[in-house]
Amino acid sequence: MEPTPAAETNRLVKVYTDFWGRPRVHALTGLDLVIHTGEIFGLLGPNGSGKTTTMKLLLGLLHPTRGTVKVLGRPADDVQKNREIGYLPEESYLYPFLTGEETLRFYGRLFGLRGRELDRRVSDLLDLVRLDVRARKRTLKEYSKGMSRRIGLAQALINDPKFVLLDEPTTGLDPVGTREIKDLIISMKAQGRTVLMSSHLLADVEDVCDRIAILVRGQMRELGSVKELLLVRDIMQLRARNVSPELTAAAGKLLADSGATDVEISHPRMTLEELFLRVIAEDRSN
């Protein structure tokens, strides 16, 4: 028997209407999606492709026009499913008059956490998202965007959820923070959680996701594992160290003579993120 998927949509349609009920925007047009337990799933797509709508439908913030949505085997509008999910919205919509600690305590109480258990959980999460003691006592209106994202992520994890939905989780974070969040997401998978994330930052998705779906104008255009989707099957790449210019020229000639086209032999490039992280790491070690 197959395990219950973390989320499942069946011919999901969402049409936004105006005040009089007339259809205005067809956000999703028959989306079929299955997110397996324990994977990190990425939703990609340009603006207006339906990523956030899909996420809101999974959370029960929106009602589907047609089709069905199930999360952890329950209907999306079932409040009880929320016991096992965590959600980080695209912006941290939190109460600006509460401090970081009060925010986590408030959300913790909604899950029935009390006393020492709540204290321990709040303290652990604040450590996890690296909010220092001073920041914990400040109201959220004084937080920078990065700090707001961190406290937002902490509130999404307050209930130790099985399924975490992250909408643009690295927005507003510096590269170090981005890396930390990505590491955190990968560690979530190691702990057996399911993660659904949507992002514009393709590098983020590429780094952490097992599978991705690409949505365009409310329809799924691609679905599969990252490795398979990114594999360019009609191009070969050779990598080697200590290659002399003569050998490079000879290899190029050999390839051209044997019928290969668009031959290009050059040095590999690191990503900008890798460069930035290396500089920061060197700075810290010095």
Place this chain on the structure above:
Amino acid sequence: MPTRPSPQPPAPPRPVLLPFLRGLADDLLHFSPARLWTVARLATSEALRLRVLGLVLLGLVAVILADLSTRRFDPVFDTMPSLIHLAEIIITVATLALAIFLSTYSLPRELTSKTIFGLVTKPVSRLEIVGGKMLALVVVLFIITFSLGALSWGYFEIRARQIQSLAGREWKLQQDNENLPDLLRREQSYRLPTDIGGSALQHIADFGPLQAAVYQTPSDPLTVVSFPSSTSTEWLTGYPGHRANWGFDDLPVDDFAAGKVHVLFQVAFPERVRQDETLRFLGLPGVTDTPPESARQVEVRLHDELSNSNWSDTFLLGPDGKLDLAIPPPGPNSRFTYSGGRLWITLCGAGGPAATRLGVRDDSCTIRSGDHTFSSPCGLRLVAPFNLNKYWVGGGGETSLLLARTRFPALSSGRFGPAGAAVQVDVALPSATNIPPDARVGITVVNESSGQTKIATFRPERGAAALVPLDRDFCSGGPLAVYVYSRSPAVEVGLAPESIRLLVGDQPFFANWAKDLAMIWLAACAIAAIGVALSTVAGWQVASLMTAVLLLVANVWLPIIHSVERYGVLQSLHLGSATSRQLSEAYKTLFGFLGLLLPDMAKLDYGNLVASGVAAPLSALTALPAGALWHVALYSLALVLLGYIFFRLREVAR
């Protein structure tokens, strides 16, 4: 391998009703008071961070300014009632305005700032969110109302000390001046039970002005008795306790057995049938020349004193006010038998208080048996509450006419002060007539257990109540019956439900003030419930405007809505067809529903009584709060549930 999904046929439309009902049941099943309180605590702290507590200080400044800028005719007697009334108005306005603002602001703000995402993605039902918002409002409004009330109370105390000192000076002046005008003496003639024998001025000088009279609640409501003559017409109002009686003696028993006896009623209707006072006052279509069916419904009761046989049924009077009724009434269920004793025939309206206006006289009820016609004097009994402010009785030319009676339960000795208790009788006098010098009203108080009787006679005067002091021995041990008689032939006096009272002591005014604040708080809670329900479907601007309009309607127009429900335009058209009757029923249902949507603010109107209850005993404060509490609690609960249903159907993200 990556997959490219192929297009699928469209899914069927999403079912709405069943998932909604399932969700509703689920929300009720998993309702958690702890989560409700968590949401409420956050909303409370959000409201308090909006600096609403500043309103408390602002309100106090307004009370002080209003007090200082108000001129009084008599500083000793007028200051505290008017100050209390001003403070009550200021607190009411501030609290209601705050209730409208906060109730319509909180939820829409959560939606616009999207903090609602953090709530609805947690295991918090929409019921807990809406309920939590309401609970927070209840708490915040309580804090505001009672903080402002407590500060105002402090100011009252300061002013009360000034007035006490002023009263002391005036009392000394009055003692020294034997030529004080009678009018002034009369104005100050209220005596309080702990201090029977002294005047109100002395009482204020001794105890201060912040004392409230305490009354014993009667065990029987006030019954006003009236005897119309053969020429004048008395009007039955349709309250259950308001009925006309005719007693017949020496009726032929054999004719009863032979079924030859008929009772004939001839009742008058007003020239233009009064359908509703408010509508008539406003000049709206509320009156008609032809009495509608509801105005013609009557209940007839028969009682044979000798056999103790009873019978009653409802009938419809003819449009001319006539009814011919054969007795014993035909039908298998009729068990009435006449055995020759006095036959009492009672008539009362059955169309409801607002519908009935039946004019009766002595000759409105006659009995015909063969060729003989029997008639009898008519007696009217009117049990409070009645729909008129006062009921005018007496003046029938008799010198010992029972006008009213009431009864109070036995008092324990701890219930009244060392001076005993006092019966207070406060009758009204027609404003346009001079009071004859020989006008007298008699009061008889009977201790029904010991049989002791106390009789007093007084000359009715405007603005002065008569007090019959009762010492401790007289009061103890048994229920007290109080009778009021007319002792002069030409004077007609007005009686209201609170005309006969038993004063048993006075207590610090604080209790009444607290009750008044509780009423203001409850009214604000009812308005907040409207605001919360509306804020689940509309933005805060629209919701606050609608709440303010509904507050106005609840205060001013609810009686009109009830009137239209009862006597709508369609009823006055008197369309005969079945369709128009159905239309009329639908119309009544609609207006009945509209009436249900609004809180009955009359139940919470308490201020006048409290302000009057300072020194002049007029408060009827004992029974109100519990009823009001239930009314507001049930109303608020209903609206919270309505708001929850709206909110459950609503998408919180677009």
